[in-house]
Amino acid sequence: MFLSSFERTIARRYILPGRGEAFIALVAGISLVAVMLGVAALVIVMSVMNGFRADLMDKIVGLNGHAVIQAYGGRLDDWQGLVRQLEKTPGITRATPLIEQPLLATFNGRVEAIIARGNTQADIARMAEKKVAGSFKDIQPGASEVAIGSRLAENLGVQVGDTITVINPAGRTTPFGTVPREIGYRVAAIFEVGVYDYDNAFVVMPIPDAQTLLLTGDTIGMIEVMTKDPDTVGQTLAPIKQALNGRAVVTDWKTLNASLFQALAVERVTMFVVLSIIVLVAVFNILSSLIMLVRAKTRDIAILRTMGATRGSMVRIFVTIGFVIGAVGTVIGLGLGLVFLHFRQNVVDAVQWMTGQNLWDPSIRFLTELPSRVDPVEIGGICGMSLLLSFLATLYPALKAASTDPVQVLRYE
Known part of the structure; x- marks a missing residue:
């Protein structure tokens, strides 16, 4: 909207509070603050929700793949040929054999439920970037060395170099019954x-060691698959799913975590x-402040009309006055939201320190820190919505001011 110098002067004069107009200025200020807080709240919450979904997806998918092929009965024979077939399938970037089995681990009298995870050497090397202590280079087949999650290490009181005992209840059958299989493993890395559930349970070891522990021979439990596009994983694996019908079930990340991601979307x-x-x-609030301003300036409007000011x-x-209030509130709110997101974890830590309450329990929230991911398109939509609503709120007061009849107003002046 282009304004003449006369219109800009009048708009500037009405935006700034005059004598006897403190109440109108107060309402306009409240309107600005309300827009600012609304925009800031939207920016913060939507960015945190985006970050929560993105971080969960990155970490869950990064650890479990975009899809999992799991054999009926838990044992997949001739898996080497299937891996080669998967690697040749268009759209699949990696196919990795995997073993996962819930077991028990003990150390110094403490017992914890764990998930023993057998990985290839390439996958174990990729986990090195998640290292907290120790070295993944020492985890080799036959070396009886493992890596465990940080929360599990805390619960067991384990440090790098300690030896934990992993218990497989399904041990060897003897004349006296089934004897649980117990094997000691040195903790080479933490x-x-x-993701809390993973850090609290996973014990990672080479596949041959997992096969020895579980007495499965040269079989695996599943194959995790990575694809070029996670969103089209269903179409990519459709031919594989048909070929494995009756042998194994193919489950993509959307199905594995459907309830979690649907809850996040809702x-x-x-x-x-x-x-x-x-x-x-x-x-x-902008609407009410403009209505009050129009009523307070009715005489001024009538005089301006008699001096040649048009209805336009x-x-x-008045549209400019209301829109400026909304625009200033939107810009300040956007800045406030981005600053809050930058220092979000400091804010959470400060509130926890002041209240003495744990506001971000990883066992409930899945992630160890408050995440955030700013989507420029979404931020633009929030600002656009705020500006559009501010503009619409100015129309009625502006049209009311334009319809003022100077003859009726100035008749008794």
């Missing part, structure tokens, strides 16, 4: 994936709608 939409109401309330000029003046 890792932290960032919560994300709900939070957006609820927080948008804050911006809507702020817009109604009145509309542009």
Whole structure:
């Protein structure tokens, strides 16, 4: 909207509080603050929700792959040929054999439920970036060395160099019954994936060691698959799924974590709608402040009309006033939201310190830190919504000012 110098002067004069107009200025200031807080809340919450979903997906998918092929009965024979077939399938970037089995681990009288995970040497080397202590280079087939999650290490009181005992209840059958299989493993490394359930349970070892522990011979439990595009994993694996019908089940990451990601999607939409109401309330404050301003300036408007100001000029003046309040609130709110996101973990730590409450329990939240991911398109949509609502709120007061009849107002002056 382009304003003439006259219209800009009048708009500037009405935006700044005059004598006897402190109440109108107060309402306008409240409107600005309300828009600012609404936009900031939307930016913070939506970015945190985006970060939560993205971090969960990166860490869950990064550890478990985009899809898992699991044999009926838990044992996949002739898996080498299947791996080669998968690697030749268009759209698949990696196929990795994997063993996972829930077992028990003990150390100094402490017992914890674990998930023994047999990985290839390449996968174990990739986990080195998650290392907290120790070295993944020492984890070799036959060396009886393992890596464990950081939370599991805390629960067992284990440090690098200690030896834990892994118990397989399904041991060897003897004339006196089944004897559990117990094998000692030296802890060569401690890792932290960032997902509580994984850090609290995983014990990673080479596949041959896992096969020896579980007495499975040269078989594996599953194959994890990585694809070029996680969103099209179903179409990519469709021919493999058909070929393995009756032998194994193919489950993609969407199915494995369907309830979690659906809950996040519902919560994300709900939070957006609820927080948008804050911006809507702020817009109604802009509407009320402009209505009061029009009523207070009725005589001024009538005089301007008699001096040649057009109805269009009145509309542009009052639309500009309301829109400036909304725009300033939006810009400040955006800045406040981005600053909060930058120092989000410091804010959480400070609130926890002041209240003495654990606001971010990893056992409940899955992730160890408050995540955030700013989506420029979404931020643009939030700002656009705020500006559009601010503009719409100015139309009625602006049209009311433009319809002022100077003859009726000045008749008794």
